[in-house]
Amino acid sequence: MSDTALSGSKRPTARNLIAAMQLDTRLLGMIGAFVVLCLAFDVFTEGRFLTPRNIFNLTIQTVSVAIMATGMVFVIVTRHIDLSVGSLLATVAAVMAVVQTDILPDYLGLGHPAIWILAVLAGLAVGIAIGAFHGWMIGYLGIPAFIVTLGGLLVWRNVAWFITSGQTIGPLDATFKKMGGIGGTMGETGSWIFGVVAVALALWLQVTSRRRKASHGFPVKPVWAEFTMAGITSVAILGFVWILNSYEIARPRLERIFEARGETLPEGVTMGYGIPYSVVLLIVVAVIMTIVARRTRLGRYIFATGGNPDAAELSGINTRFLTVKVFAIMGGLSALAGAVAAARLGFSTNDIGTLDELRVIAAAVIGGTALAGGIGTIYGAILGALIMQSLQSGMAMVGVDAPLQNIVVGSVLVLAVLVDIIYRKRTGE
Template sequence: MSDATRRSLADTLELDKRLFGMIIAFAVLCLVFQFQTGGTFLSARNIFNISVQTVSVGIMATGMVFVIVSRNIDLSVGSVLATCSALMGMLQTQWLVPVTGLGTGTTLVVSILLGLGVGTAMGAATGWMVGYQRIPSFIVTLGGLLIWRNVAWYTTNGQSVALRDPRLLAFGGTEGVMGPEWSWVLGGLATLAAAAAVIAARRGKMRHGFLVKPVWAEGLLVAMIAGGILGFVALVNSYEIPVGKLKRMFEAQGMDVPEGYVAYHGLPISVLILVAVAVAMTVIARKTRLGRYIYAIGGNPDAAELSGINTRMMTVKIFALMGFLCGLAALVAQARLQSHGNDIGTLDELKVIAAAVIGGTALAGGVGTIYGALLGALVMQSLQSGMAMIGVDTPFQNIVVGGVLIIAVWIDIFYRKRMGERT
């Protein structure tokens, strides 16, 4: 097959070549670790763990896309997460207890709402300083990194806070799963929704007179999406719940585990939260005025302001959304760890920025996708998980991650220059 034919086929399928290249690189990475770990890297247990560990960074990475697209940066997300986590932990275990009681539903709901609200307010304050006071976002968020990290320390007086409410722990993934039956139902619904979205997009293009892909190409795309969704569901549905955990679950109900009884995890609730956030952020980016304004500001701030966009208020909204997502990530992170510790969220700001950049978000602004950031977060977590499994020391893991980030930015710059030369 000639180069011209290959280009024609790629154009016909409308492939995002950069994203497709990332997927290929990720697949190769998985195969290498699968070989190095003797077949355990792609086991159901490890896939489940990687997906759960990716959630908090993935949630924040979706917000970081908007921040970077608007030509800003946020170095404080890990510290904001820590402050929100500390606040929610203290509200659940101490501050609300005299009023609502320990472990009640009211305590949990109020603590979560206040944590999300405080995270949003912290982000809005950052946005106000950046948008209205014209302080560079790098300086504001670098200060926030130091301030909020230590506010979190003072909130708990430097003590870890153990969390035991099972309703809270369900947000962490390992303690909150849907089970095989509901997982298949949700997987099927997600597949139907994806197929409906592809069909709706095709009809929309045809209605407005745009060229559309051949039917076979649309069918291939739907098949790939369905295979990814249902394949993941099949994997997590095959992950058995350990005997010790089953025993604790039955003992909590005053029962013994039946002889030969086996149960499976299914989809983690935290992953469903991440999917919901990704869908919502994608809709905001593509279908709302807010999303169009964010990309317009990133493309040309002066032109956006001259066209009537209130760029200052938009900056406040972008950082407020980022703060809200930090609060949500704090909920998931503390539930997964079953405690709030002083080191929660440490270096998450670097992981989140790296996920967005590796996923194709341009540091120059104006370009970035939510699905790319999620893929970047998955690549980051898989890389660290695989290195840990083969015994790579933590310092060297950080060296590798730093190198990957630099290489990803270099490739992005090279790719965009090449595309610019063609156009």
């Protein structure tokens, strides 16, 4: 649609504007539902839900589930399911905790700067190996993913118990704990720098995408639509940074920070937390997974297999080995999520990751991943995780009992699937 058509005699409709901007209507619906949800909880909590403090806590609580949800998109797109991710997270968290508290200090010394890196690498190795093992059983032995991962749900939860002898392991390495949230943030200045760089990168990607489409003869958005999207993106990124910077560090904690530097806190000085490192990790994972999904051969194979497994195999795709790769990715992301979850708690507990498999699947499905396979987006899964966490946190703040919270979340999941089915029937997807 041209600029002339929109400025002609006929008044442009909302549908025409959305079409011109090439927006995903389902994504817009999810964003709208999320905004309504937040505003409703803010009213019921008398303005406490949308405070910088609660938004900060909401982001760090969402990270571990959101990281795993990006991997669950690939799993579900290929027409599989993974019920073991919560238990796998517990096993990997236990491995990382034992490595950094019982094993490495004997060789490197307590507090060695390499401990947290080696612990994370050990966790990643274990998570990828377990995920690949699941994929091998599914792809090469032909055991249904539901059965393999249901067995994994039971096995790995109890393996974690044996690794820790049923005990809570901690305290964890101080640098490792910075991956969890409050203990590790970029600060106000670092967050603004990150925000400006993110805006510049987003605008550069938008320009290069437009040039690439034009060079191949594909339709491009009108110039006004490009500027509108650029403005929305910039405001969203910088607004997010501003909100997190507005959450001020409590004065007693700030005094301890200055004391550690050998300084005295000046009167009237305040500092904001800024962006947590765990959120930065989620952003990096989201970008990488999106690139894999859209720009790599692996991503094309994943979506082709999910769309039509038989045709994909006939076209030469090794669907068995692809299954191993997909579940290995899921295992690696579960390991990263385990690191974030354990770091946020400061300990590795026996119940860490309990029911996370259901939250992860729900986030992916609410985010638009079709259980029939072949359709799904990374950003949709992250938004789904944020909606799930907002729903639970909001109900907790309102005072809704835990059993009723689970009833509401289960009902929302079923309703989301129903809406998705109706949407796809009407749009022909």
